[in-house]
Amino acid sequence: MRIVILGAGALGVYFGVRWIELGSDVTFLVREKRAAQIRENGLKINSTQGDYEIKNPQVATEPSEIESADLVLVSVKGYHLDGTLAHLKALTNKGAYVLPVLNGIEHISVLQEELGKEKVIGGLSFIFASLNDKGHVEQSGDMHHLIFGPLESSQQGICRRLEEFSRDAGFISKYSDNISLELWKKYMFITALSGVTTAANLPIGAIREHAETFHIAKMILREMQSLAAAYGAEIPDQEVESAIQNVHALDPEATSSMHKDRRKGLRLEVDHLQGGAVRLAENTGLEVPYIRAVLGLIKPFERE
Numbered sequence: 001m002r003i004v005i006l007g008a009g010a011l012g013v014y015f016g017v018r019w020i021e022l023g024s025d026v027t028f029l030v031r032e033k034r035a036a037q038i039r040e041n042g043l044k045i046n047s048t049q050g051d052y053e054i055k056n057p058q059v060a061t062e063p064s065e066i067e068s069a070d071l072v073l074v075s076v077k078g079y080h081l082d083g084t085l086a087h088l089k090a091l092t093n094k095g096a097y098v099l100p101v102l103n104g105i106e107h108i109s110v111l112q113e114e115l116g117k118e119k120v121i122g123g124l125s126f127i128f129a130s131l132n133d134k135g136h137v138e139q140s141g142d143m144h145h146l147i148f149g150p151l152e153s154s155q156q157g158i159c160r161r162l163e164e165f166s167r168d169a170g171f172i173s174k175y176s177d178n179i180s181l182e183l184w185k186k187y188m189f190i191t192a193l194s195g196v197t198t199a200a201n202l203p204i205g206a207i208r209e210h211a212e213t214f215h216i217a218k219m220i221l222r223e224m225q226s227l228a229a230a231y232g233a234e235i236p237d238q239e240v241e242s243a244i245q246n247v248h249a250l251d252p253e254a255t256s257s258m259h260k261d262r263r264k265g266l267r268l269e270v271d272h273l274q275g276g277a278v279r280l281a282e283n284t285g286l287e288v289p290y291i292r293a294v295l296g297l298i299k300p301f302e303r304e
């Protein structure tokens with residue numbers, strides 16, 4: 001399988017390098033500055049699940065440099081999605097399917113409208129990863145999951161191929177036959193976790209110590225459950241409980257990628273995540289006061 005990674009950040013490099021480790025044909029489609037950094041430092045993942053380094057990965061800065069691809073893993077932040085659409089169009093015209101792994105949900109319809117429903121597979125990831133100063137990945141904790149599945153029945157073939165192909169990869173891959181529900185479950189979880197850690201500017205351990213603060217996370221989970229239901233994804237109560245248990249199980253120093261970005265003074269994905277939830281709620285007349293409140297608290301740090 002020929003794979004293009006569009007968004008050579010923490011997630012894109014992690015999964016791209018793991019596929020290379022497997023012996024696959026992977027090209028990183030990047031912007032000039034990142035291309036220069038990769039040429040100088042190569043790509044490396046420093047991981048609890050095993051390190052791996054590649055000195056001269058295949059890098060392109062234009063889709064015209066790529067003959068064809070089977071799959072494009074889209075791993076940019078929500079605020080950069082618009083800037084990738086022309087590249088994605090060029091690659092889907094050459095036959096590629098697109099597998100976005102962004103947190104959130106609004107990007108799915110943007111991609112579907114731009115590329116056609118047939119081309120956009122559902123995907124998400126559970127991993128704690130970030131880039132260091134050299135542009136190498138630092139992955140922590142046990143999670144390094146890539147979950148994907150067809151949003152259209154015609155995509156079953158490519159998804160089964162991806163499942164087969166990734167079986168021996170150095171990450172956990174999972175085919176889901178209800179990827180829409182998985183997307184909403186992840187959106188529920190991350191809206192609560194990123195909302196509360198970024199707004200409080202605290203890792204999860206400190207949040208859990210204060211019942212009033214943890215309560216906010218629980219209320220966001222409930223609001224997201226209602227929002228998902230309004231869009232046809234019924235998240236059972238037991239899944240909300242298990243999300244709470246998962247938050248309890250996290251290392252006290254663990255935190256969301258959005259909170260890590262706030263600590264580094266980087267741009268935040270708040271409009272895509274909490275902002276998106278508020279927009280979707282407004283469309284259905286649903287009230288989401290806790291999400292609206294954390295959106296307001298995080299906005300001053302967004303760095304648009």
Ligand SMILES: NC(=O)C1=CN([C@@H]2O[C@H](COP(=O)(O)OP(=O)(O)OC[C@H]3O[C@@H](n4cnc5c(N)ncnc54)[C@H](OP(=O)(O)O)[C@@H]3O)[C@@H](O)[C@H]2O)C=CC1
Pocket residue numbers: 006007008009010011012029030031033034075076077078080083084101102103125126127128129130131257269
């Ligand atoms: N990090 C994590 O632990 C997790 C993140 N996620 C989600 O995954 C998504 C990606 O996150 P993450 O990997 O952390 O993000 P990063 O910021 O680490 O990486 C995003 C990359 O996208 C690149 N990019 C942006 N625009 C373009 C473009 N037009 N062409 C080529 N490359 C481009 C950026 O490159 P440049 O250097 O040029 O700016 C950057 O390297 C987000 O939606 C996030 O919420 C989900 C689970 C866990």
Ligand SMILES: CC(C)(CO)C(=O)C(=O)O
Pocket residue numbers: 103125126127128189190193255256257258
């Ligand atoms: C849920 C979590 C924390 C890990 O996948 C995440 O998605 C993020 O930090 O953005």
